[in-house]
Amino acid sequence: MFGVKVSSIGIYLPSKVLSNYDLEKMVDTTDEWITQRTGIKYRYISDEDSSTSDLALNASLNAINNLKTNNIDKIDLIILATNSPDYIVPATASVLHGKLKTKTNLISDNTGSMDVFSGCTAFVYALITASSLIKSGIYKNILLVGSETISKLVDWKDRTVCILLGDGAGSFILSYDEDSTKGLIDANVGSDGTKFDLIYIPVGGVKEPPNCENLNNRYLKMVGREVFKIAITLVPDKIRELLSKNNLKPNDIKLYIFHQANIRIINGIMENLGIEANRVYNNIDKYGNTSAASVPIVFYEALQNGLVKEGDLVLFSAFGAGFTWANVLWRL
Ligand code: UT7
Numbered sequence: 001m002f003g004v005k006v007s008s009i010g011i012y013l014p015s016k017v018l019s020n021y022d023l024e025k026m027v028d029t030t031d032e033w034i035t036q037r038t039g040i041k042y043r044y045i046s047d048e049d050s051s052t053s054d055l056a057l058n059a060s061l062n063a064i065n066n067l068k069t070n071n072i073d074k075i076d077l078i079i080l081a082t083n084s085p086d087y088i089v090p091a092t093a094s095v096l097h098g099k100l101k102t103k104t105n106l107i108s109d110n111t112g113s114m115d116v117f118s119g120c121t122a123f124v125y126a127l128i129t130a131s132s133l134i135k136s137g138i139y140k141n142i143l144l145v146g147s148e149t150i151s152k153l154v155d156w157k158d159r160t161v162c163i164l165l166g167d168g169a170g171s172f173i174l175s176y177d178e179d180s181t182k183g184l185i186d187a188n189v190g191s192d193g194t195k196f197d198l199i200y201i202p203v204g205g206v207k208e209p210p211n212c213e214n215l216n217n218r219y220l221k222m223v224g225r226e227v228f229k230i231a232i233t234l235v236p237d238k239i240r241e242l243l244s245k246n247n248l249k250p251n252d253i254k255l256y257i258f259h260q261a262n263i264r265i266i267n268g269i270m271e272n273l274g275i276e277a278n279r280v281y282n283n284i285d286k287y288g289n290t291s292a293a294s295v296p297i298v299f300y301e302a303l304q305n306g307l308v309k310e311g312d313l314v315l316f317s318a319f320g321a322g323f324t325w326a327n328v329l330w331r332l
Contacts, residue, residue: 170296
């Protein structure tokens with residue numbers, strides 16, 4: 001078995017910023033309500049012409065430019081985690097592949113491409129998938145991307161959802177390492193498909209194809225309060241299980257990277273587990289909930305701020321539509 005290292009990370013945010021005060025002019029809400037209930041102050045919104053593959057392209061080029069080693073001559077596979085795909089068919093990873101192929105020699109016709117499409121948990125699911133493929137020796141380098149233009153799936157008249165979400169992308173280049181203790185140590189995942197309609201888009205798939213009558217249902221619907229209630233107890237329970245299986249206590253983890261859904265959910269998880277404040281880094285105030293992109297974006301900023309170094313234990317944790325959840329124990 002090989003180890004896995006994060007050879008490089010890049011992120012990309014669109015240029016347009018939407019503040020809570022901007023939202024006050026669009027729906028019946030206030031900066032005070034949004035800040036107190038969610039911790040969000042700003043979110044980035046992509047322009048009309050940009051799609052998920054465009055944001056993914058910029059984040060990935062950023063990661064490629066940030067590579068400190070010349071040892072990588074080829075990326076074997078692109079895995080893209082998203083809930084706002086460019087098309088239903090093909091995978092957005094394939095669209096990204098086409099765009100990257102003209103810009104870097106690392107991507108060729110021998111680079112595979114696939115999407116992971118499992119709610120806000122998608123990036124963490126994809127991290128487990130990519131790491132396992134590298135650990136087993138099948139692939140050496142994988143480009144792992146979380147990218148969303150989820151703002152395009154939002155009903156901007158629905159104040160219960162539109163205040164939460166933002167666009168963005170983050171890319172990891174994951175590589176094999178001779179040191180088998182590096183990277184993925186353990187993970188737990190789960191889902192409850194009976195709750196698929198807590199967060200979903202009713203119209204647009206084959207179940208309910210769009211027609212003249214149902215277009216109002218082509219937007220993301222969410223039973224926020226229910227999601228909140230599940231997440232705040234399920235996530236800490238599952239983290240506790242993963243830690244105890246590995247003989248670890250909550251404060252043995254140097255840094256927790258939580259999906260940025262709601263600051264009250266994150267604080268509730270921390271309180272439940274007794275996690276010290278300096279072991280968590282959040283940026284939900286700046287970006288809102290960027291769905292499958294939130295984990296790579298928050299990890300990128302944590303690295304930039306020097307919060308972790310080689311050898312440190314990190315725990316990645318996410319939950320979302322499905323209902324799905326996943327936790328990853330990782331050694332840098
Ligand atoms: O990435 C994973 C996906 N999603 C999530 O993680 C979302 C999880 N859930 C949440 O973050 C929270 O449940 C929300 C932020 C969505 C809502 O917060 P809440 O504290 O659960 O509020 P609530 O839904 O219980 O609503 C409280 C009140 C309601 O009014 P009434 O019925 O008490 O009169 C809502 O109509 O707040 C009202 N409300 C708003 N008021 C001002 C709902 N949205 C807004 C708004 N501005 N934007």
